[in-house]
Amino acid sequence: MQMKVVVLRMGHRPGRDRRVTTHVGLVARAFGADGVIISGVRDPEVEGSIKKVVENWGGPFSVQSGGKWGSWIEKWRSEGGSVVHLSMYGQPLDEVVGKLGGKDLLVVVGAEKVPLNVFEMADSNVAVGHQPHSEVAALAIFLDRFFGKAELKKEFKKAKLRITPSEKGKKVEKVS
Amino acid sequence: MQMKVVVLRMGHRPGRDRRVTTHVGLVARAFGADGVIISGVRDPEVEGSIKKVVENWGGPFSVQSGGKWGSWIEKWRSEGGSVVHLSMYGQPLDEVVGKLGGKDLLVVVGAEKVPLNVFEMADSNVAVGHQPHSEVAALAIFLDRFFGKAELKKEFKKAKLRITPSEKGKKVEKVS
Numbered sequence: 272m273q274m275k276v277v278v279l280r281m282g283h284r285p286g287r288d289r290r291v292t293t294h295v296g297l298v299a300r301a302f303g304a305d306g307v308i309i310s311g312v313r314d315p316e317v318e319g320s321i322k323k324v325v326e327n328w329g330g331p332f333s334v335q336s337g338g339k340w341g342s343w344i345e346k347w348r349s350e351g352g353s354v355v356h357l358s359m360y361g362q363p364l365d366e367v368v369g370k371l372g373g374k375d376l377l378v379v380v381g382a383e384k385v386p387l388n389v390f391e392m393a394d395s396n397v398a399v400g401h402q403p404h405s406e407v408a409a410l411a412i413f414l415d416r417f418f419g420k421a422e423l424k425k426e427f428k429k430a431k432l433r434i435t436p437s438e439k440g441k442k443v444e445k446v447s
Numbered sequence: 448m449q450m451k452v453v454v455l456r457m458g459h460r461p462g463r464d465r466r467v468t469t470h471v472g473l474v475a476r477a478f479g480a481d482g483v484i485i486s487g488v489r490d491p492e493v494e495g496s497i498k499k500v501v502e503n504w505g506g507p508f509s510v511q512s513g514g515k516w517g518s519w520i521e522k523w524r525s526e527g528g529s530v531v532h533l534s535m536y537g538q539p540l541d542e543v544v545g546k547l548g549g550k551d552l553l554v555v556v557g558a559e560k561v562p563l564n565v566f567e568m569a570d571s572n573v574a575v576g577h578q579p580h581s582e583v584a585a586l587a588i589f590l591d592r593f594f595g596k597a598e599l600k601k602e603f604k605k606a607k608l609r610i611t612p613s614e615k616g617k618k619v620e621k622v623s
Contacts, residue, residue, distance in 0.1 A: 405583050
């Protein structure tokens, strides 16, 4: 059976993080994850933006929100899954990504400040470089390594729109 | 002589895009570019955040802002450089990235709405997948392919802080 990969966005601050969290959700989908969970205070605007992309560009891709990040991690672990936390303080991605297969994977990305106990709760802490940059970039690179570039060719089901690659300009096809 | 790679962020809207544009700048630096240009209305908060990271974590990395995006592209081209625009409508990254070497490279990333003439002005339009996601993710994946993963091991000069990778928790060393 195929492994499931879900992204947990923790520490979302409605307003301030709205666009970055939306990007996290869209990157999760575009780079091959099966869904995103946004823990904490629910933010209907972010959920709506991600769901609209799924509606137009296809899925399947689940969007869940609310709840405590710690509870999501415990639930995932109790169902036999493994938890990876992306952090610039962790172990180098290219040294550890090969060891992560075999179990359903919860990929945790934080916002600006991350509580220290997430480092303990995760099965592994993985760094996409050790420089400060962006959880959006870290997630994309992580998933790209994990899926071995194949995610960029993933075909989504029930898409209404599809792009035909072109040298100049925009070519969008209406599928249904 | 080594090629120069600079990122041009166009369409920044102060306020709304502040965090995403900051992430674009930090990703440009962390993934091996030599600098970032943020065209349009200047946003001192974004510039300040990026410069603070350079101060603490090292460089060299230039931050420029203001001016029209079209003028930056024309200037770059007049100095013999090549211009790549990242867009979901472009040609597949993995088919074209091998052809981009040899000239100084300006990597253009837009915000939500991109004027159509940027597709004409760029030497090439390159898609990091053909799904909607994030200019931050697109930039990271593009630079990662371009530099062949080596950028994640880049050493920055005059850094005050440096991370020691660890399995749990945070280890930061003060270098100077």
